[in-house]
Amino acid sequence: QVQLVQSGGGLVQPGGSLRLSCAPSGTLFSVHTMGWYRQAPGKQREMVATIDNSGNTFYGDSVKGRFTISRDSAKNTAYLQMNSLKSDDTAIYYCHTDTFLGRAYWGQGTQVTVSS
Secondary structure, eight states: OOOEEEEOOEEEOTTOOEEEEEEESSOOOSEEEEEEEEEOTTSOOEEEEEEOTTOOEEEOTTTTTTEEEEEETTTTEEEEEEOSOOGGGOEEEEEEEEETTSOEEEBOOEEEEEOO
16 A cells, blocks of 8 residues: 655744655556645644646645645655745645545645744
């Protein structure tokens, strides 16, 4: 069973930057969309950013202009560059991938804490 393995995250001061990565533990076929979601304590999971196989990107309103999603299609790896981080960005971040074959995968989640 292929899993998505996340790396990056941690503690950063307001205004700082972090980079998250998400790679499959095995081979994935026909990957369509890759994305990042987050869930803060007491809140619902929300979409942060997605990128499809054509390179089209979509961002949540709260992160536009600060976060950048990218992907390495040869490795089926997704990245999330987070700049100008705010305390409101504190959450557990999850990567997600779906395929043209109807399969969907979630990463294990990684904590991002923005605090001075």
